[in-house]
Amino acid sequence: MSAADDLAGRHRANVLYTWTAQRDAVPMEIVSGRGARFQTADGASWIDFGSMVWNAALGHGHEGMKRALVSAAERGLVALPSSVFADKARAAELLLEVAPEGLRGGKAFLCLSGAEANENAVKMARLATGKRKIVYRSRSYHGATLAMLSLSGDPRRAPFDPGLPGGVPWNDPYSADPGAGDLERVLAREDPQTVAAVLLEGVVGANGVYVPPPGYWKRVREVCDRHRVLLIVDEVLSGFGRTGRWFAIDHDEVSPDILTCAKGLTAGYAPGGAVVIGPALAQHFEDHVLSCGLTAYAHPLTCAAIVAAIEAYRREGLVERAERLGDELEVQLRTLAETRLYVREVRGVGLLWALELDARAAQTKQLAEELRARHLHLHKRDTMVFVAPPLVIDEADLRAGVTALGQALDAVWSPR
Amino acid sequence: MSAPAKASRPPRPGPGDLASRKVQVVTELPGPRAREMIASAMTVMSPSLIHVYPLMVERAAGCMVEDVDGNVFLDCQAGVATASTGHCHPRVAAAIQEQAERLIHICGTDFHYPGYGALCAKLGALAGRLQEKAGVPADQRDGWQTFLTNSGTEGVEAAIKIARHHTKRAHLIAFRGGFHGRSMGSLSLTASKSKYRKHFGPLLAGVHHATYGDAGSVERELFSRTVGAEEVAAIVVEPVLGEGGYVVPPREFLTGLRALCDKHGILLVFDEVQSGMGRTGTIFAAEHFGVVPDVIVLAKGLASGMPLGAMMAQKRFMTWPSGSHGSTCGGNPVCIAAALATIELLEEGLLANTQKVGGVLKQLLESKLRGVPSVEEVRGLGLMIGVEMKTNHLAGAVADACYQRGLLVLECGEKAIRLSPPLIIDETQAAEAVEIFAAACRTVAA
Numbered sequence: 001m002s003a004a005d006d007l008a009g010r011h012r013a014n015v016l017y018t019w020t021a022q023r024d025a026v027p028m029e030i031v032s033g034r035g036a037r038f039q040t041a042d043g044a045s046w047i048d049f050g051s052m053v054w055n056a057a058l059g060h061g062h063e064g065m066k067r068a069l070v071s072a073a074e075r076g077l078v079a080l081p082s083s084v085f086a087d088k089a090r091a092a093e094l095l096l097e098v099a100p101e102g103l104r105g106g107k108a109f110l111c112l113s114g115a116e117a118n119e120n121a122v123k124m125a126r127l128a129t130g131k132r133k134i135v136y137r138s139r140s141y142h143g144a145t146l147a148m149l150s151l152s153g154d155p156r157r158a159p160f161d162p163g164l165p166g167g168v169p170w171n172d173p174y175s176a177d178p179g180a181g182d183l184e185r186v187l188a189r190e191d192p193q194t195v196a197a198v199l200l201e202g203v204v205g206a207n208g209v210y211v212p213p214p215g216y217w218k219r220v221r222e223v224c225d226r227h228r229v230l231l232i233v234d235e236v237l238s239g240f241g242r243t244g245r246w247f248a249i250d251h252d253e254v255s256p257d258i259l260t261c262a263k264g265l266t267a268g269y270a271p272g273g274a275v276v277i278g279p280a281l282a283q284h285f286e287d288h289v290l291s292c293g294l295t296a297y298a299h300p301l302t303c304a305a306i307v308a309a310i311e312a313y314r315r316e317g318l319v320e321r322a323e324r325l326g327d328e329l330e331v332q333l334r335t336l337a338e339t340r341l342y343v344r345e346v347r348g349v350g351l352l353w354a355l356e357l358d359a360r361a362a363q364t365k366q367l368a369e370e371l372r373a374r375h376l377h378l379h380k381r382d383t384m385v386f387v388a389p390p391l392v393i394d395e396a397d398l399r400a401g402v403t404a405l406g407q408a409l410d411a412v413w414s415p416r
Numbered sequence: 417m418s419a420p421a422k423a424s425r426p427p428r429p430g431p432g433d434l435a436s437r438k439v440q441v442v443t444e445l446p447g448p449r450a451r452e453m454i455a456s457a458m459t460v461m462s463p464s465l466i467h468v469y470p471l472m473v474e475r476a477a478g479c480m481v482e483d484v485d486g487n488v489f490l491d492c493q494a495g496v497a498t499a500s501t502g503h504c505h506p507r508v509a510a511a512i513q514e515q516a517e518r519l520i521h522i523c524g525t526d527f528h529y530p531g532y533g534a535l536c537a538k539l540g541a542l543a544g545r546l547q548e549k550a551g552v553p554a555d556q557r558d559g560w561q562t563f564l565t566n567s568g569t570e571g572v573e574a575a576i577k578i579a580r581h582h583t584k585r586a587h588l589i590a591f592r593g594g595f596h597g598r599s600m601g602s603l604s605l606t607a608s609k610s611k612y613r614k615h616f617g618p619l620l621a622g623v624h625h626a627t628y629g630d631a632g633s634v635e636r637e638l639f640s641r642t643v644g645a646e647e648v649a650a651i652v653v654e655p656v657l658g659e660g661g662y663v664v665p666p667r668e669f670l671t672g673l674r675a676l677c678d679k680h681g682i683l684l685v686f687d688e689v690q691s692g693m694g695r696t697g698t699i700f701a702a703e704h705f706g707v708v709p710d711v712i713v714l715a716k717g718l719a720s721g722m723p724l725g726a727m728m729a730q731k732r733f734m735t736w737p738s739g740s741h742g743s744t745c746g747g748n749p750v751c752i753a754a755a756l757a758t759i760e761l762l763e764e765g766l767l768a769n770t771q772k773v774g775g776v777l778k779q780l781l782e783s784k785l786r787g788v789p790s791v792e793e794v795r796g797l798g799l800m801i802g803v804e805m806k807t808n809h810l811a812g813a814v815a816d817a818c819y820q821r822g823l824l825v826l827e828c829g830e831k832a833i834r835l836s837p838p839l840i841i842d843e844t845q846a847a848e849a850v851e852i853f854a855a856a857c858r859t860v861a862a
Contacts, residue, residue: 331775335697338797339704341666407551410706414668 033060036393049378055263059390068308081297091306102255105279110298114236114262115143117273125197192227202238202248209354217252240264244323244350270305326350370408435478439822447485476503497836500717515753525742531752536562564747568689568715569597571725579650595659608660631672645680658690661829662802693717697771697798724751817856
């Protein structure tokens with residue numbers, strides 16, 4: 001028995017895999033990587049078209065990230081929420097520098113994950129407004145915790161309902177009437193005086209990559225302002241250059257009251273999430289208790305990873321690069337779809353795309369095998385395939401990945 | 417003594433000047449000089465020529481064409497998808513000039529010169545990449561051998577001949593909507609418009625037509641009713657319809673034909689005369705479909721407008737012996753020099769530009785033409801973009817309205833307009849083309 005088999009066996013015996021029946025789990029032993037490619041223990045070189053779990057925006061084996069984490073680990077600081085150290089101050093400063101302009105002069109809350117960031121954003125909105133209801137989209141995902149599942153329009157919430165009281169689903173297709181008119185009706189029905197916040201993903205991510213039309217955020221912002229409801233934008237998946245801007249809401253040059261982020265924040269090199277609040281909310285918590293916290297708050301390794309990641313995005317010009325590469329990727333995906341009638345729709349922006357397929361369950365299962373056989377890592381869900389490579393991907397790997405995706409699709413839908 | 421001769425030429429603006437100009441219509445169209453020159457020329461030219469609009473060209477550079485009255489047009493037809501590197505690209509022009517001073521003709525069928533083999537090797541390597549991209553394992557990739565011609569139709573003739581010679585079978589299958597040329601063999605395959613065939617028959621015996629886009633129609637309409645599969649030498653098809661309407665078929669069509677050919681020992685011939693050489697953003701349109709044919713025919717963009725065609729086949733089919741086929745001028749050294757320069761330019765960035773600007777052009781057309789009642793569909797790959805209009809009359813009227821505004825486009829199919837600009841077109845020019853095109857559609861609709 002090889003070491004790899006043994007390792008997989010030890011996992012199989014003792015470790016739970018997420019989002020799957022344990023019997024169906026597909027373990028993967030990654031041993032090294034560089035850029036958008038990673039190597040597995042069996043010697044295969046994979047192209048990462050999913051940025052691991054949408055988070056590895058800086059790709060694999062990033063030198064700056066490795067150095068930052070090694071030197072933070074060498075300092076050996078132990079977590080203490082009230083501790084003061086350089087990386088923590090710098091992490092918050094950098095976050096406020098890259099955040100939408102209206103958040104400048106505000107403050108950052110540094111936690112461990114996207115779900116946790118959203119939990120804390122909702123708590124802050126309730127604390128600051130004294131109101132309880134939260135409006136969320138009926139097609140959305142904000143995290144796997146109990147409260148966030150109950151504010152997500154996602155089938156994954158079903159086994160846990162009923163969840164948090166006070167969630168108000170908003171059916172927001174953002175197509176015909178781009179959203180805001182509908183939001184107005186939802187707020188009117190609920191009475192805006194009872195609604196603390198509207199919680200929206202920058203781009204609906206894992207539920208299908210639905211990109212808001214231009215002007216969408218301006219209208220949402222205007223409705224929220226008029227009814228004195230806070231706007232929370234969840235940029236966990238869409239933030240840090242993924243859409244070709246620092247944050248998806250930047251496409252409209254609008255600022256939310258609260259912005260949450262994770263994933264690209266530390267690019268997968270350490271756990272990390274953040275809530276960024278604007279100056280008005282920050283002022284509120286000058287005099288009111290911030291009833292939020294966690295043991296590993298602003299953990300030294302998390303802070304080191306945040307600083308190194310944001311510096312890498314800036315130094316390597318990755319946000320602009322994502323916009324440029326996104327244009328190329330769009331052309332390649334639309335071209336791929338032009339010759340394949342079973343690709344019903346191509347949606348996306350920047351380096352975040354979904355293909356909608358004419359798929360039956362057996363075909364999606366076969367597709368997973370064809371993708372594995374071609375060493376292409378990406379996310380799939382129901383009838384959708386997602387393309388979200390690291391921002392550092394080079395043009396050759398981008399083309400090779402789209403070619404492999406086309407070959408895998410062809411092997412399932414139109415075999416020779 | 418060539419230097420003084422050059423110096424004595426009257427000074428005129430260089431081509432770079434014209435290439436960077438914008439559309440400018442300074443006279444009514446056609447202008448007075450064009451009107452006069454065309455009127456006298458018409459009396460001595462064959463009346464079979466089409467002359468879609470009365471354009472008398474003085475010179476051209478890049479994507480721009482200047483007529484004899486000083487009007488400047490943006491060319492989105494590129495000499496029927498041929499001026500791939502743009503008009504008079506300096507590197508292509510230099511290659512032609514240099515070759516013309518060394519060797520113009522000796523006959524490649526009977527003698528050797530370096531360019532012939534170099535171009536065949538280059539084309540073979542490009543087709544090897546198609547095999548690689550389609551997932552053919554390295555040890556199963558046959559090499560390619562190439563016969564060079566003067567034109568696309570001669571390339572198709574050569575394909576017909578190799579298929580019959582190799583298989584010792586007589587019958588050929590092509591598709592309704594396809595255009596393969598106007599010489600008697602290739603015309604027998606052409607079925608895009610009846611006027612191309614009218615009064616020229618009887619044409620080649622043993623040619624059958626099936627439905628484009630539907631591989632099943634070959635079995636349903638032909639194998640079971642008209643001709644036995646074991647009598648068929650070749651299926652000849654354009655991977656993307658050219659003259660027949662710029663139609664992109666579903667991948668299943670070409671994979672289906674590939675499977676039929678494999679099953680019955682038929683040669684699959686891709687006529688890439690219009691779709692090849694970068695037009696769709698890849699060297700061969702076949703690359704989009706992941707299908708490797710047995711024979712590929714090229715021309716048009718191959719040499720940026722110099723007359724050159726190619727019929728390339730995988731080695732195992734090139735079984736015809738010495739003397740069985742040839743051509744006096746096919747593979748002319750000057751044309752080959754232009755082709756080698758063209759391929760270099762494609763690889764240095766024109767393929768990428770075609771993908772990028774093609775995507776932009778198509779998106780702009782889709783967004784600007786959305787809701788325009790005379791427009792039915794925008795489709796295509798790379799810089800091979802078709803706009804389907806409601807009626808044939810509308811297509812003609814829009815093409816003419818574009819010309820009147822300084823944009824050159826051609827019709828295709830029953831009621832479509834094709835945009836096939838030089839592959840060097842940039843995003844600003846693409847946007848200008850769309851502005852003019854949309855304005856033309858609005859005028860015609862109103």
